[in-house]
Amino acid sequence: MDVETKTVRRRAAAPSPVDAVDRKLLGLLAEDATRSYAELGLLLNLSPPAVHERAKRLRRDGVIRATIAALDGPAIGRALTAFVHVDTTGWGKSGAMLALRDLPAVEEMHSVAGDACMILKVRVPDTRALEDLLAQVYAVPGVKGTRSYIALNTYLERGPRP
């Protein structure tokens, strides 16, 4: 019974460790997730089903969070990227603050250690729209100030690589 319980627990809860082949696969998929398992197999010296099995496990274990289309900001009417540092009285993480996540212009929200409380990464059509967004940030109770850093140019923008 103990053994069985242990086995059940181990099988259900413990994700497999990520090995070197996994890392290479993850690197390839982080770069381009449209590659076929045949192509990936050639690059990893594995057969397509073997790659498929690994990818399946990496998705199941949450190492691959999602497969998404990365869009071009300007092409979809969001040419202005900015980082907004939000200072709040007290802790800052409130329902109203978290509700800002529902705004399409807000792409990232991090609580930080430092001389700000929250950092938002936002993407809007223009400075007018940034101002409108800031108005919504100021409407959150407890917000006492913001500092905006408008990206003039972007030299790199990608997600994590292993």
Next chain:
Amino acid sequence: MDVETKTVRRRAAAPSPVDAVDRKLLGLLAEDATRSYAELGLLLNLSPPAVHERAKRLRRDGVIRATIAALDGPAIGRALTAFVHVDTTGWGKSGAMLALRDLPAVEEMHSVAGDACMILKVRVPDTRALEDLLAQVYAVPGVKGTRSYIALNTYLERGPRP
């Protein structure tokens, strides 16, 4: 001749405008790029080949920059996300600065208007690794200071949505 030249130029160079159906498609793909054209067709009231044609055009025109696997930072050994503001003497955009893009820990690099010159978004295993990375930033000629904002928690992290 004029007409022909105009036609050739229009066909080759002008990306099609992005219409409302395109925007909906982009939203679906930005959220989950593994959906089949059959599924997308149901959601958009189009046939699979019609969706396929639109997606192909959006990729060709660069509206969809790439299709990528979004990885979980902690799962690949990068549990610490930070934003590093880099102050430089003079303009800041130099070969050495841009070379920081080659570091796997550096995910974003933006030149900004404000009281910093460059903002880097970085992801590293731990504070020790952040320190090592900062050492490499300081090694860039012209860098006179940095301010790091360590993300304590991340409440939202995604790319652009139309």
Next chain:
DNA sequence: AATATTGCCGAACGATATTCGGCATACAGG
């Protein structure tokens, strides 16, 4: 030493991607 587990592969099957011809609609030019 025996058994169980894990990972890989070839083959097969199911599902999807992609192409193509035809049709309808909209727009531009005469």
Next chain:
DNA sequence: CCTGTATGCCGAATATCGTTCGGCAATATT
């Protein structure tokens, strides 16, 4: 207003890929 061109859509067909499965080998566990 008429004609021609361009564009987008669809059904059907074809090509390609994803996924499953049984078998095998290596490793780990008992």
